Amino acid sequence: MLELPLLRSNPELVIARLAKKHFEARPLVTEILNLDAERRALQTQRDQLLAQINQLSKQIGQLMTQGQVQEAEALKQQSGRLKQQVQQLEHDLEQKQSSIHDLLVRLPNLPAEAVPEGRSAGDNVIVRSGGAVPELPPDALPHWDLAARYGLIDFEAGAKVTGAGFPFYRGAGAKLQRALISFFLDQAIACGYTEYEPPLLVNADTAFGTGQLPDKDQQMYFVPADALYLIPTAEVPLTNIYRDEIIEEHHLPVKLTAYSACFRREAGSYGKDVRGLNRLHQFDKVEIVRIEHPDRSYQALEEMVHEVERLVQMLELPYRIVKLCGGDMSFASALTYDVEVYCAVQQRWLEVSSISNFETFQSQRMKLRYRDAQGKTHLAHTLNGSALALPRIVASLLENNQSEDGIRLPACLHSYMGGSMLVTSTAA
RNA sequence: GGAGAGAUGGCAGAGUGGUCGAAUGCGGCGGUCUUGAAAACCGUUGAACCCGUGAGGGUUCCGGGGGUUCGAAUCCCUCUCUCUCCGCCA
DSSP, rough: OOOHHHHHHHHHHHHHHHHTTOHHHHHHHHHHHHHHHHHHHHHHHHHHHHHHHHHHHHHHHHHHHHOHHHHHHHHHHHHHHHHHHHHHHHHHHHHHHHHHHHHHHHOOOOTHHHHHHHHSSGOEEEEEEOOOOOOOTOOOOOOHHHHHTTTTTEEEHHHHOOOOOOOOEEEEHHHHHHHHHHHHHHHHHTTTTTTEEEEEEESSHHHTEEEEOOTTGSOOOOTTTTTTESSSHHHHHHHHHHTTEEEEEGGGOEEEEEEEEOOOOOOOOOOGSSTTTTSSSSEEEEEEEEEGGGHHHHHHHHHHHEEEEEEEETOOEEEEEEOOGGGSTTTOOSEEEEEEEETTTTTTEEEEEEEEEEETTHHHHOOEEOOOOSOOOEEEEEEEEEEEEHHHHHHHHHHHHTTTEEEHHHGGGGHHHHEEEEGGGGGG
């Protein structure tokens, strides 16, 4: 949610910046500013009336203690008339306020200066890349066939027990999940993040705070009996820890990490995008979250990209880092980098992390502030990124590291897995 | 699930209809003192919104929402949460 004072002071800037996201903001901005002016006029009127009523009440109190009942009665009547006017104003005021809010939440975040122009994923900018694409024999298998051959993942059992997109991991496949989660968490902790284990269901206020509500409710699973949502990412509970909080400036930055299962309905997806591990309804992910001082949030974003880059380097996967263009960015983001790994058999780049600076977009909704040395409160900047999402990492590890001997593990996982091979071909 | 108690400022904790945004203590900040620090003493110390160039003024907020009243932290209704006891349970 954008800050209203920014719209008031510089509406043209807002409109121009949102054009980069291919969002026509002028009608909304104009309507918001009109309503805002009306709202402020109403509040001024109401406050003046309330001040009069408060004044009268004090006088009545004095008269009563002096026993001047008749005079007091006259003032009571006067006060009653004013109160009726206040009620009407209050009603109008609430309407204006909720109208403004409803319109304001429809404005996307402003893209940062550094965001490239562009309309779709094809216009994203490759920042850098690394790792070598392996040479594979012509009979190399895609990960879903490898998973079946070595008994690592049982998609059919998942479909039977729950539905498509809810696989069982099995044997070395299950252990690999555990190993990756531990590896990712250990790396995040080494970078100074505090580990949390969050609730997997959240209430509506929380879902609103990070921007899943009101627009993206169809992406979340919902439990109606208790009005709770299954989290699509640990970002949601983690960031909301600080909803409605004021953090002392010297406690910044706040750095949080958590492993969680993530639940996404992914309505409308189909075809090769959802084959195997490419897109699931439930998956595992380690998330990193930061709450930063506005002056250093972009430096923090770069740090986070490097932290994630190091993970894919240690996993010895071919990767590239992409800066998203205005048209491909999410509603709430000011600047986003995606980290993608290459799956050598599918011959596709798969997104395994998305790292964003939301500036004050989330903190405005959440009233997440910090207090500076002068005692002034300001909105903090929030950032988050995947570090990392597991399924596509697993897909890439399987496809890229296969040989006639089995499936090799990168060195960083040897201690977690108790060996250098995930599976050997004798196990097939 | 049943019974009871409670929710007040960063924390602890007073306050049961008027001058209460709220005593007091701790913590924080500023100062006096000190070579420096501690102690002591003095002062100060919540958030949001509106009007105003400013100085300043006004309004709201004592878990959330609603009500009674000229006037509510204080009375009533309701919801949420916490604690204690019982039941159930990984």
